[in-house]
Amino acid sequence: MEKRAPIDLGKRIHLIDGFDLGVPGRTGTYVIEEEQLTLVETGPSMSVPRILEGLKDLSLDVKDVRYIILTHIHLDHAGGAGLLLKECPQAEVIVHPRGRRHMADPSRLIEGARAVYGDDFDRLFDPIVPIPDEKLIIKEDDGALEIGPDCTLSFLDTPGHAKHHIGIYDPVSKGVFTGDTAGIRYHQIEGVTFYLPSTSPNQFDPEAMKQSIERMKQLELERVYFGHFGMSEEPEAAFDQVVSWIPDFLSAAEEAIEREEGVKGIKERLQHKIYTYLKGYSIEDDHPVYEVINLDIEVCAMGLADYFHKQRG
Numbered sequence: 001m002e003k004r005a006p007i008d009l010g011k012r013i014h015l016i017d018g019f020d021l022g023v024p025g026r027t028g029t030y031v032i033e034e035e036q037l038t039l040v041e042t043g044p045s046m047s048v049p050r051i052l053e054g055l056k057d058l059s060l061d062v063k064d065v066r067y068i069i070l071t072h073i074h075l076d077h078a079g080g081a082g083l084l085l086k087e088c089p090q091a092e093v094i095v096h097p098r099g100r101r102h103m104a105d106p107s108r109l110i111e112g113a114r115a116v117y118g119d120d121f122d123r124l125f126d127p128i129v130p131i132p133d134e135k136l137i138i139k140e141d142d143g144a145l146e147i148g149p150d151c152t153l154s155f156l157d158t159p160g161h162a163k164h165h166i167g168i169y170d171p172v173s174k175g176v177f178t179g180d181t182a183g184i185r186y187h188q189i190e191g192v193t194f195y196l197p198s199t200s201p202n203q204f205d206p207e208a209m210k211q212s213i214e215r216m217k218q219l220e221l222e223r224v225y226f227g228h229f230g231m232s233e234e235p236e237a238a239f240d241q242v243v244s245w246i247p248d249f250l251s252a253a254e255e256a257i258e259r260e261e262g263v264k265g266i267k268e269r270l271q272h273k274i275y276t277y278l279k280g281y282s283i284e285d286d287h288p289v290y291e292v293i294n295l296d297i298e299v300c301a302m303g304l305a306d307y308f309h310k311q312r313g
C-alpha cells in the first residue's frame with residue numbers, strides 16, 4: 001500500500017488521502033481537531049484502513065472520533081461510513097435529511113451504484129455497512145453543530161450535484177466543505193488552477209448547482225475544501241470557473257442528444273472541449289491529469305444524459 005502522510009492544511013485541519021480507485025489525490029477525509037474530534041467524509045470502504053492509519057500518524061485515537069460528517073451519500077464519499085463507525089464507539093454520523101434512510105438501509109444506494117459502475121461495483125465499494133438509525137443525526141439547512149468551545153459548524157442545503165447534499169461552514173478557518181457541489185479540483189496540473197463541475201447521475205440539476213454555489217459565495221470565505229481533492233485558497237476563482245463550465249457541459253450533451261450519439265457522444269464532446277481548453281495552457285493530450293478527467297467525464301456524461309432524458313420526459 002502506497003503510503004502518504006496526512007496533509008497539514010493549517011488551522012487544525014488535516015487531510016488523509018483515501019486513495020479512492022487506488023489513485024492518490026482522488027478522495028480524502030478531513031480531520032478537524034476540535035474538542036469533539038470531527039471527520040468530514042469517509043470515502044469508500046477501501047479507504048477506511050487509510051483513515052485509521054492517518055489518525056494514528058496524527059497521534060489521534062479513532063475511538064475519540066465524535067462526529068463523522070457526510071457531505072452527501074454517494075459511495076465514493078460516504079460508502080465507508082458504516083465500516084468506519086465500527087471503530088468509533090462514540091461517533092455519530094451527520095447526514096442530509098434525504099440521506100438518512102439510505103445510510104440506515106443502503107440497499108437502494110447499492111442498486112443505484114451498480115447501475116453506474118456495473119461489474120466494478122464489488123471491487124470499488126464492497127462492503128457497504130448499514131449505520132444504526134440511532135447513530136444518524138440529520139442536519140437541515142441552517143443547522144448547527146458545536147464541536148468545540150469556539151467552533152460551531154453551520155450547514156447549508158446545497159443541491160445541484162445531488163439532492164442529499166450539504167455544505168459545511170467552518171468559522172475558524174473560514175472555509176466551506178463543498179463535497180461535489182462546487183465541482184472537482186484538478187490539482188494534478190501544476191501552475192494551472194483547473195476546476196470542472198461534477199454532473200453525476202441521477203440528481204444533477206444545473207440551476208440548483210449554480211444557486212448553491214452562489215450561496216456559498218456569500219459566506220465569509222478564505223478557503224474551499226473539495227471532496228475531490230484538497231483545499232483552494234481562491235474560493236471566488238474556483239466557484240467562477242465551475243459555474244462557467246456548466247453551460248459548456250449542457251451544450252455538449254444537447255448536441256450529442258440531438259445527433260443521437262448517446263452517452264459516448266456526450267463524453268467525446270466534453271473531452272473535446274476540455275482538451276481544447278487545456279491546450280491553451282500547453283497541457284498536452286498525454287498529461288496524467290486526463291486519467292482522472294476521463295474517469296470523471298464518463299460519469300458526468302451519464303448524469304447529463306439522465307438530466308436531459310428527464311427534462312424531455
Ligand SMILES: [Zn+2]
Pocket residue numbers: 074076077180227228
Ligand atoms: Zn464524488
